[in-house]
Amino acid sequence: MVIKCMVIDDEPLAIKVLEKYIKKVPDLELVATFDNPVTAGHFLQNNTIDLLFLDIQMPEVTGIDFIKNTTIQPKVILTTAFREYALEGYELDIIDYLLKPISFVRFYKSINKYRALNTTIQPGSGESTETNETSDHIFVNSNKRMIRIEFNNILFIDSIKDYVRIHTANDTIVTKDKISSFVEKLPSCFLRVHRSYIINTRKIASLTSKDVVLLGGMEIPIGSSYKEIIKFIKD
Missing domain, CATH: 3.40.50.2300 (Response regulator)
Incomplete structure (x- = not known):
């Protein structure tokens, strides 16, 4: 659209x-x-x-x-x-x-917030739309426990159907949620680069090509609608 x-x-x-x-x-x-x-x-x-x-x-x-x-x-x-x-x-x-x-990175973050608001938030859902620019962590529900995750420890986030996996250097936390809902919960150093991936730009090891970013030993694909953002990450 x-x-x-x-x-x-x-x-x-x-x-x-x-x-x-x-x-x-x-x-x-x-x-x-x-x-x-x-x-x-x-x-x-x-x-x-x-x-x-x-x-x-x-x-x-x-x-x-x-x-x-x-x-x-x-x-x-x-x-x-x-x-x-x-x-x-x-x-x-x-x-x-x-x-x-x-900056383009911050601009793109705002666009992702708009996309998230128009695809996931329902009236009366009780979801907060406050940004996390002044916070340093997030709580997620995993296995009936609320787990605190420091933003600085997150490498990337990916999704499988109705579940989201938060990857850190030492662990992977799984929670039932939509990846689009995480866009507005994270600070501006996080960018959605694929319909199934959000990356922490501060943890990028290298850009192997315009279609792949190397992060935490993993090759993260760049979606066709997100390729333009890579040149600005380089800057």
């Missing part, structure tokens, strides 16, 4: 960066860009957008004001050069915020 995107930012350079990143991801389509929130609001009245990249700090109308006063609204990822403004955005049910200057 194609994800129709729109960018609103008063900085031309910021728009160009997001344009470049959106073009790199096969299932994203850039529909329009605007440097004026008012004009963008009129566009939304007559066009369908799935995902909006919205700058917070803009003259006259801020990104926060735009969200509060726009009735027809897609899912939103906020962008900002000021970390202190991001917390207000979470009160408005946004997907994520990107701190400028935006």
Whole structure:
């Protein structure tokens, strides 16, 4: 499914960066860009957008004001050069915020959060959508026990049907879950590189080719929809 995107930012350079990143991801389509929130609001009245990249700090109308006063609204990822403004955005049910200057790896993490929200989270499920950028661990249910796993110990995560396996240097923990639900539970150093694999980019040993990454003695395949991300991991 194609994800129709729109960018609103008063900085031309910021728009160009997001344009470049959106073009790199096969299932994203850039529909329009605007440097004026008012004009963008009129566009939304007559066009369908799935995902909006919205700058917070803009003259006259801020990104926060735009969200509060726009009735027809897609899912939103906020962008900002000021970390202190991001917390207000979470009160408005946004997907994520990107701190400028935006790296492709962090951008891609946000896209995976959007995918996860649109494929796994059901109303009333009680699942938290809070990111784990400030946490250093996760708890998973395995064999009727809640096991604490440090993020730094995770090499990669893979899935088999309805089960997810979390691979560390010394162990493999199995839990009943969908791999897509892990995307938003992990910090930004983790990337989904295949429909069945999430890797810890800090644990990469080598990139053997554009289709395979060597990690923890294992060759992890790169899915066809994720190949563009490898060049940015190299950087």
